[in-house]
Amino acid sequence: xxxxxxxxxxxxxxxxxxxxxxxxxxxxxxxxxxxxxxxxxxxxxxxxxxxxxxxxxxxxxxxxxxxxxxxxxxxxxxxxxxxxxxxxxxxxxxxxxxxxxxxxxxxxxxxxxxxxxxxxxxxxxxxxxxxxxxxxxxxxxxxxxxxxxxxxxxxxxxxxxxxxxxxxxxxxxxxxxxxxxxxxxxxxxxxxxxxxxxxxxxxxxxxxxxxxxxxxxxxxxxxxxxxxxxxxxxxxxxxxxxxxxxxxxxxxxxxxxxxxxxxxxxxxxxxxxxxxxxxxxxxxxxxxxxxxxxxxxxxxxxxxxxxxxxxxxxxxxxxxxxxxxxxxxxxxxxxxxxxxxxxxxxxxxxxxxxxxxxxxxxxxxxxxxxxxxxxxxxxxxxxxxxxxxxxxxxxxxxxxxxxxxx
Amino acid sequence: xxxxxxxxxxxxxxxxxxxxxxxxxxxxxxxxxxxxxxxxxxxxxxxxxxxxxxxxxxxxxxxxxxxxxxxxxxxxxxxxxxxxxxxxxxxxxxxxxxxxxxxxxxxxxxxxxxxxxxxxxxxxxxxxxxxxxxxxxxxxxxxxxxxxxxxxxxxxxxxxxxxxxxxxxxxxxxxxxxxxxxxxxxxxxxxxxxxxxxxxxxxxxxxxxxxxxxxxxxxxxxxxxxxxxxxxxxxxxxxxxxxxxxxxxxxxxxxxxxxxxxxxxxxxxxxxxxxxxxxxxxxxxxxxxxxxxxxxxxxxxxxxxxxxxxxxxxxxxxxxxxxxxxxxxxxxxxxxxxxxxxxxxxxxxxxxxxxxxxxxxxxxxxxxxxxxxxxxxxxxxxxxxxxxxxxxxxxxxxxxxxxxxxxxxxxxxxxxxxxxxxxxxxxxxxxxxxxxxxxxxxxxxxxxxxxxxxxxxxxxxxxxxxxxxxxxxxxxxxxxxxxxxxxxxxxxxxxxxxxxxxxxxxxxxxxxxxxxxxxxxxxxxxxxxxxxxx
Numbered sequence: 050x051x052x053x054x055x056x057x058x059x060x061x062x063x064x065x066x067x068x069x070x071x072x073x074x075x076x077x078x079x080x081x082x083x084x085x086x087x088x089x090x091x092x093x094x095x096x097x098x099x100x101x102x103x104x105x106x107x108x109x110x111x112x113x114x115x116x117x118x119x120x121x122x123x124x125x126x127x128x129x130x131x132x133x134x135x136x137x138x139x140x141x142x143x144x145x146x147x148x149x150x151x152x153x154x155x156x157x158x159x160x161x162x163x164x165x166x167x168x169x170x171x172x173x174x175x176x177x178x179x180x181x182x183x184x185x186x187x188x189x190x191x192x193x194x195x196x197x198x199x200x201x202x203x204x205x206x207x208x209x210x211x212x213x214x215x216x217x218x219x220x221x222x223x224x225x226x227x228x229x230x231x232x233x234x235x236x237x238x239x240x241x242x243x244x245x246x247x248x249x250x251x252x253x254x255x256x257x258x259x260x261x262x263x264x265x266x267x268x269x270x271x272x273x274x275x276x277x278x279x280x281x282x283x284x285x286x287x288x289x290x291x292x293x294x295x296x297x298x299x300x301x302x303x304x305x306x307x308x309x310x311x312x313x314x315x316x317x318x319x320x321x322x323x324x325x326x327x328x329x330x331x332x333x334x335x336x337x338x339x340x341x342x343x344x345x346x347x348x349x350x351x352x353x354x355x356x357x358x359x360x361x362x363x364x365x366x367x368x369x370x371x372x373x374x375x376x377x378x379x380x381x382x383x384x385x386x387x388x389x390x391x392x393x394x395x396x397x398x399x400x401x402x403x404x405x406x407x408x409x410x411x412x413x414x415x416x417x418x419x420x421x422x423x424x425x426x427x428x429x430x431x432x433x434x435x436x437x438x439x440x441x442x443x444x445x446x447x448x449x450x451x452x453x454x455x
Numbered sequence: 456x457x458x459x460x461x462x463x464x465x466x467x468x469x470x471x472x473x474x475x476x477x478x479x480x481x482x483x484x485x486x487x488x489x490x491x492x493x494x495x496x497x498x499x500x501x502x503x504x505x506x507x508x509x510x511x512x513x514x515x516x517x518x519x520x521x522x523x524x525x526x527x528x529x530x531x532x533x534x535x536x537x538x539x540x541x542x543x544x545x546x547x548x549x550x551x552x553x554x555x556x557x558x559x560x561x562x563x564x565x566x567x568x569x570x571x572x573x574x575x576x577x578x579x580x581x582x583x584x585x586x587x588x589x590x591x592x593x594x595x596x597x598x599x600x601x602x603x604x605x606x607x608x609x610x611x612x613x614x615x616x617x618x619x620x621x622x623x624x625x626x627x628x629x630x631x632x633x634x635x636x637x638x639x640x641x642x643x644x645x646x647x648x649x650x651x652x653x654x655x656x657x658x659x660x661x662x663x664x665x666x667x668x669x670x671x672x673x674x675x676x677x678x679x680x681x682x683x684x685x686x687x688x689x690x691x692x693x694x695x696x697x698x699x700x701x702x703x704x705x706x707x708x709x710x711x712x713x714x715x716x717x718x719x720x721x722x723x724x725x726x727x728x729x730x731x732x733x734x735x736x737x738x739x740x741x742x743x744x745x746x747x748x749x750x751x752x753x754x755x756x757x758x759x760x761x762x763x764x765x766x767x768x769x770x771x772x773x774x775x776x777x778x779x780x781x782x783x784x785x786x787x788x789x790x791x792x793x794x795x796x797x798x799x800x801x802x803x804x805x806x807x808x809x810x811x812x813x814x815x816x817x818x819x820x821x822x823x824x825x826x827x828x829x830x831x832x833x834x835x836x837x838x839x840x841x842x843x844x845x846x847x848x849x850x851x852x853x854x855x856x857x858x859x860x861x862x863x864x865x866x867x868x869x870x871x872x873x874x875x876x877x878x879x880x881x882x883x884x885x886x887x888x889x890x891x892x893x894x895x896x897x898x899x900x901x902x903x904x905x906x907x908x909x910x911x912x913x914x915x916x917x918x919x920x921x922x923x924x925x926x927x928x929x930x931x932x933x934x935x936x937x938x939x940x941x942x943x944x945x946x947x948x949x950x951x952x953x954x955x956x957x958x959x960x961x962x963x964x965x966x967x968x969x970x971x972x973x974x975x976x977x978x979x980x981x982x983x984x985x986x987x988x989x
Contacts, residue, residue, distance in 0.1 A: 071750050071777045075853040076808040108915045109688075110855075110903070128854045129806055131784060166786075170806045236789050236798040353791060379680075379695035380742055381787065382914060402914060403693035408677050438909075441677070452909060 078126040083174040084134055086120040088148075089160060089181040096148045098160070098179065103136040105169075106434075108382050129170045133385060134177055135396055137161035137430040139184070157184040161431040163396035165385030180393040182431055186217035187226075189334055189372045190270055190414040190427055193443040194326035195401050197409035199284040204407050207302045208280040208287045209326040211273045211334060212445060214414065215265040216427050223271060224258030226369070227314065227343070230325060231333035231389035232360045238351040239360065241391045248335060248368070248389060249360035252325055253315040253343060254297060263294070263309075268424035271295065272445045273311050275323040276302035286409045288443050299323040314343055317358045327376075328406025333389050335371030337363060365391050372433050373398040374412055397434030411443035415453045478959050479510045479987050480881065480948050483833040487543075489768055490832070492724040492757040494543075494553065498642040498656040498713055499600035499612030502543075502551045505717075506604065509989060511542030516963070516983025518561075524975035526933050527926040528569040528583075530590070535561020537983075549604050557596040564589050568681070568926050570630040571703075572620060572664055576848045578747040579685030579780050579812040580736045582666060582701060585921060586678065588626030594634075595619045605646070614640035616660070628669040628680060628696035636662040638707070644715075654713030654726075664703040669696035681918055684744060684782060685812030686852035686859065687904045687927055691918030698739075705734040711753070722759040729753065732778075742785060742802040745811070749778035766826040766835070773819040782811040808854065816848035824869075838871035842889065855901035859927060861934045862895035885944040891937060891969075898931040936971035943967075951986065959987040 082105065086098040098120035105112040107130040114122045116136075140148070142155035162179040191212035199205040211228065215221045229250035232239050239249035254273075256263055265271055271294040280287035295311040298304050299322040313322055326332050341364075348359045371394035375383035383400040401410035414437050417426040425448050428436045438452050479487075487508060488494055493501030514537075521532040541555035565587040568574075574581050595618065602612035620634030642656035669680070680695035711728030734747040755772040784806040791798040824840025847862035867889025875882035904923035908916050944965035951960040967979040 071748070071779055073777075073779070073810055073813060075810050075813070078854060108690075108913050109919075129784075129808070131786070131805070168805055236791065236800075377692070377914075379692050379698065380682075380738065381785070382692075384787070402917075403677075405694045405697055408693055455909070 082124040082127050084122040086177045089179045093150045101138050105132045107132045135163040137432050159431045161396040188214050188216050188370050190214035193411035194332045195406040195410040196328050197286045205284040207276045212270050214270040218267050220264050223256040223263040226256050229253045229335050233331040237387040241388045247362045251317040255312045277305035277308040297323040315361045330376035332374040336369045337367040339367040375400045377404045397432040399433045399437045498654045499614040500602050500610040500642040500644045502602035503610030507543040513540040514985030518981035520979040522977035524977040527929040528574045530563035530566035532564035551602045554599040559594045576814050576816045581683035592622045608646040610644045612642045627671040630669040633665045652715040657710035660707035662705040666701045686857045687923040689918035689922045692914045707732045725756045745780050745782040747780045751776045764828045769823045776816045778814045779810045780812040782808040814850045818846040820844045842867045857900045860897040865891040880949045883946045887942040896934045936973050938969045938971045940969040
C-alpha cells in the first residue's frame, strides 16, 4: 500500500515539476533616446538649436524635452514604440539675419524638422535635420472633406470646402495662384520620401483674375466650395456655403451663379470637374505660385504602370503653403509613410478621427493666441500636427472656437 | 439551425428510450452522482470504476435575471430558455456510456463594451461598442464519455466535447460572433488495490471564436468601435467596424491525474490537473494585436462518508489561472511590383512586448453538507450544508503600469427539506443564504487614463479614457460592494405514464435575490419542467 501511494506521489511530483509557472518578466522602458538637432543649411556653425522643445509622439504617448545648449534632447524611460519626432520654432527677421552665414532678407523664418515612424525599441541616437521656410502670408486654414449625414441619415458630400487665410498685415491677392490636391492612390504612388523636389497632384485649380481682382484683407479669408449653397437646408449638421468666394463648377452639385468659378486646370479623373476631396482622406492640399506654363508639366502614370490614372508633377519649390491630410486607418491610424508633401512644406500631418467620413469633421488651423491682440493670427509652425485641430462643427471663416484657442 | 434542432429531438428521444425497472426520482439521480465522484471528473474511464444505474434526465427551463448589480460589460437583463438532457447507459456488456446535451437560447439587454464570448480575466483583446444594445445568444453544448467496464485492473475511456455558440448584436454596429470548441479526452484508470484507484486523462482542445464584418445601417456616423489591449488601454476609432474581422484560435493541451480511495463507507476521489492554452488573434493578412497564452492549475477533492443513515459530503475544489499576452507592434508593408504595378501587402511584427498584460485568477470552493438518507440511499429527507468560497483576480498592464485586483470571500449556508411525500408525489423546498464580502478592491490606472480627451487626442487616448471612466471605474465600484443573497427553490416530482411507460416528472421554481450595501440588486427567477426516464 505504501509503495502504491509512493508511486502516485512520484507521478504527481513529476507532473508538477515538469510545468513551472508562466514567465512573468514584464517589458521594460528604454533608458535613453537622444535626438541631436542640426540647424539648416545657411546657418552659422556657432548657432545651435538650444532651449527648444523636441517632441516624441506615438499613437499612445507623448514626450516633450528641451534641447541643451548644443541642440541635444535626451529622453529617458521611453516606452518602446513607433514615434514621430518633431520640433519647430519661429525666429524674427532680425534673428534670421544674425544667424545666417550669408546676406539674407529681413523676413520671419520657421525652423522645423520631423522624422516619421521612427522605430524606437532600444537605446538610439537620432539626427534631426531642420529645414527653414520663410513665413508665408497666405495659409490654408480649413479643409472640410468628411461630409455629413442629411436629414434622412443618408451620406451627404456636396458641402466640402477649403479656406485660405491672409496671415500677414498686408492685403494679398489670389489672382493667378494655384491650388493642388495631392495624388491619393490607396497604395501610395508618389511618396515624398521618393520625390524630394516634386509633388504629384491629382487635380490643379487656378484662381481667376488678372492681378488685383481677388484681394484678401489682413486677418480675413476666402472660401472655395464645390457647391456654394446653404447646405444646412438639406443636412442640418452641414454648412452654409452660399457666401463662398469661389466654386468649382460641375454638373454633379448645385451651383451658385453669383460665385466666381474656380478654374480646373488639370484632373486625373476625366469625369471629376469639382474638387476631389474624399470623405476619409487622403486630402493633402497645397497652394502654389508659378509663372510656368502648367501645361508643360509632366503627367506621369503610377510607377510600373502604363495605363490608369496619371498625375501632374509640380515643383515643390513653388509651394506657398501645404497641409498633409492622411487617411485614418482602423487598425494602425494614419500611415506617415504615405506623406506626399515634403517636410519643408508640412513637417507633420493631420487626419480626422473617422476612417470613412460623413462625420462633419473639419481640419481647422489653430489661432496664434499670443499674437492675436488686435486681430486674428493663425498658427504657422510648418507642422500641421501643431498647427491644426480636427473639429466636428465645420464653420467657414470662424476662428473663435475654444478648441482653436488652446 | 435545422441540424441543431434534429440533435435536440434525438437527445430527447435518447433520454426516453429504455424504460421499465423502478422509478428514479431527482434525489436518486443527485445521490447517484454524489456517491460516484468519478462521474464528475473529465476522466471518461471513471465510468467503469463505479458504474451508474441506467437512467437519464431531461429538463427544459426558462430563466430571467435583471438588476443594476452587474459589471459594466454585462447587460441589465438576461432571459432565455435552457434545455438540458443527460443519460447514463450501457452500450453492451463491456461498454458504458454517458452523454449530455445542453442548449441555451437567451437575450441579454443593454449590454455594451464587449462583443466577445469571454470578456473577463482572459485574453485582453476584446472588441466592442460603447452603445448599449441587445444580444441574442445560442449555445449548443455536447459531451460524451465512453468507457470499458473494469478489465482486470484497468478501465479505458474516451471523452468527446463539442460546443458551438452564436452571439448576435441587435443594434449598430451589428456584430456577430461564432464559437466552436472541440476536445477529445482519452483516459484510463488503474486499480492499485481493492480500495485504491489511480486515473489519468490527457486532452487536446481546439477553440475558435470568429467575428466577421459587422453590419450596420449606420444611423450614427460618429459611432466608434473599440479594440481593447488590456486594462484601460484601448483604441476607439470611428467606423472601425467597417471591414472588421477577427478570429481567436486557441489550442488547449493538458491532463489530470486522479487518486481514489473507496471502502464500504468512504468514497474519496482527488484530482489534480493543468491546462496550457496558446491563442492567436488574427485579422486580415496576418494583422494581429498580439497573442495570448495561459496556464490553469486545477485541484479537487471529493469526500463521501456514509455513517448510519447520514451521508456526509465534503468537497474542496480550486483552480489557479495565469494568463499573459504578448502585444505586437506591427507595420503594414506594401511591396509594389514595378513590372505589374500591383502592390502586395503584409503585416510585419516589428516588436513584441512580452507579458504586457498579465492576468491571474483563483477560486477555492469548500463545501460541506449532510443528508438524511432514506430508502437504501436512493432518497433523502433533508439536507444541511455550509459553503465557503474565496475567489479573485489580478489584472495588470505594463508600460504604463495599471492594475486591478479583487479578492472576495463568500460564505453561505443552505438546506433542503421535504414538505410533502404522498403516493410518490414529493414537494421539496431548498433555501440558501450567503454573504459575499469584498476583501481587496484595488484599481490603479496610468496617469494619462483620466485626461479628458479633446478632438486633437489620438484614437488611443480617447479609447483609453472611455474604458477607464465607463468600464473599469464602474467595475471597481461593483467589486467594492458586499452582497447578501438568498435563494428559495420549490420542486415537485411525481410519477408519470407515457405510453404504458412509467417515469418521473418534475417541476421546479426558484427565485434568488442579491442585495448590496450600496443598494444595488440582481434578481434571478426561473421555472423548469423535466422528466427522469429509465
